[in-house]
Amino acid sequence: MRSSSLQRRIILAFSLFGGVLGVSLVGASYYLTLQFREEIISQKLFAELDSVVLYYTIYHRLPAPRSAESRIYLSAGKNTFGLPAHLNKLTPGFHSVAVAGQKHHVAVKDMEGARFYLSQPDSALQLNQSYLLFLTLTLIISLLAALAIGAAVSNRVTRPLIRLTRKIADAGGENSKTRLAGGLDNDEIGALAAALDLHVERTKALIAREREFGDDASHELRTPLAVLKGTVELLLLEPDLPDSARKRLQRIEHALHEISDVIAGLLLLSRAPNTTESTTLYPVEPVLHEVVENNRYLISGKPIELSMELDGTTQVSVAPSTLRIVLGNLIRNAFNYTIHGRILLKLDKGSLTIEDTGIGIQQSDMGRLFERYYRGAEASKAAAGMGLGLSLVQRVCERYGWRIEIISHAGSGTRVRLLFKEASPV
Template identity: 35%
Template sequence: MSLRYRIVAAYVLLTCAVCGCFAIVAFLALQAVEDRVIDQRLSQAAPGLIERYRQGLAITEPGEATLYHGRDIPLALTGLKPGVYDTVIGDSAHQALIVDDKGERYAIAQDDSDYERIKRSVYEALAVAVPACLLLAVLLGRITASRVIAPVTALADAVRKEDMTSELPSLRAGDEIGVLARAFAARTNALGTFLARERLFAGDVSHELRTPLTVILGAAELLQARLHGKDELLPIVERVRRTAADTADRIGALLLLSRAPESVDAPRIGLIPLIEQEMERHRPLLEGKPVELQFESSAEVHVFAQPELVGIAVGNLIRNACQFTEQGCVTVRLLVDALVVEDTGIGIPLAIRERLFERFVRGSADQLTGSGLGLAIVRRVADHLGWRVSVEDREGGGSRFIVLFSPAP
């Protein structure tokens, strides 16, 4: 229910309550007038009228009550017990008092047509006034709601623009909107400071780590050039060189990940070479295990993305599958719009699956290896690229990770 609707509803409910109170007061006032004025007047006039009747004096002066006696009592009043009654005599509404005095029955009637017309006019006025008040309440409610919501809407639009450099509206207002605007501004400034600090940290770490990595790469290449005749050492040096180069690529990917997606170029790349490279990079994890690493693809698939980001996501999925599969196979399957990595490992408990892509969450409570950041980085890369990643059980045991993406034409 919107705030505008609630404000209008409050106005309407308040108007209904006020109109209801006025209607009740008007009804009770009319009843009091009828009971205390007309009825009491008849009761007070009855003895004098009866005495004048007995003396033979006139009792039907204009504007006064009319006395009926014996057989002259109108048929509508015949047979009634003593008391006050509303009745119709002729074509007019009357207030009638039935009195027994000295064994004789008297009826005193007062024409109250004027009073009935007044009462009817009051009821008609209320019937017109109540709907008019309700319409007025709706109108005033909408006007008030628009005036109240306008600064809130302006504040929401300013926050939605995500422009941290412009000042939010209503910052200097002294009302609750001003308090809300200042709270938003303080929160925005805190977030901006945090994001700036995170970007600076990522840039500083990237710079500081790349320098020693460059030294390691240069040393490995130099050592590789001087090891002629020592072929048994060349694979070790090559592994050092490749690891240093991969680490430099990972640092570059993390630096890209710290930037806004719209500020990062997204070239058209093929996925098969990246997947095969990551599979070869993590194949040593399966040494000594009866586990087969398979790749299935019917055709090349292209996407718009930075290869470093795709590589870090695919690499983390393959590494997790290789680390926690003791026998069977790890299958990487490339589809037209999805990448599937499945294994025959221990699987993931249902209680952990909901939080699996959060930072520092491991796939098993007994799992001691890993930092719990790999799958969180996969989710972050997927969000950065506009992809979706999910996990489900594999038939026959194990896990299946699915990355959905939009292929490039």
């Protein structure tokens, strides 16, 4: 769901921001700590040294060091009391000296004629665990705060989007009168919903105009077609009609039937997929025979062997007029583009295979076979056409859940397999 994805992106953005901010703060704190480390160590040693001096003033003896690494020394006049040589020349203040290759920090202070020394190795003055724990907790808290803020902001931002998405999902079909902008705030989401309402109204008006045009065109075309059919039928009843003229009139009659079927099929495809259609099962074989006979003239006079292996049990829940559109386009292609050789029509249960030894299809054209008005270079040379046949076939297949497979190589023929779905139309 897009709104959930947007929520995740907002939360992720805030988390990244919080993480970067937390790491920056912790890093800056750690960096500054390292930069002022000498000052911190100096203050720490002198604070401890002050307590040593106070203890000595009260008890006249040196206290035990607070840590095992610390060393406390005292010198008074010429009495050094075991003071190491590397400390003997140090003046009051803070010093860093190297002893046996290791760095030591020393605090020196004079008090009442005596000089006190507090020495600690550098390794004993590393940042303590509590400070590191504090930095870690700071980072974790910043991340959790960023997550919480991100979740709250994303919920507030996406709530109207989720409402709009649900309203779109519940809007129903094209006859729905639900207004998407109703009940939404007058903000960017409300403006988007209003724009969608306007777009839906325009789309509905466009669909209505297209349907009206289709219905009007169908009505206006059927009238002259009926006149032509009646005229041809009357002419065919003439007893003295020459055979050559009778054959031409029969071809005209078949063409008029095909035009009527195409008009009916196009009107069907122009309607919504959920339009009520017949669920009656029709056998494929009679329609296939009819289409073959109507187009047999295309291979008349060609050295072509036409073979048919037909299974009479195959049925589809598609009107014969629509089935003729699909079969007619596929069979006409095989008849048109085969110059010599063999054409096989094989009707198995649930599928139709058309194999020919025709001119074939260039591999560069295979990806565009179902584009409207597209014709390959070889097809344009071999026969006239507009490049609409396979596009129309694909639309019918998509509507009824059929599948069409085409395998072809230039100069070696084409194999088309149409797989029917024996079920009611969607």
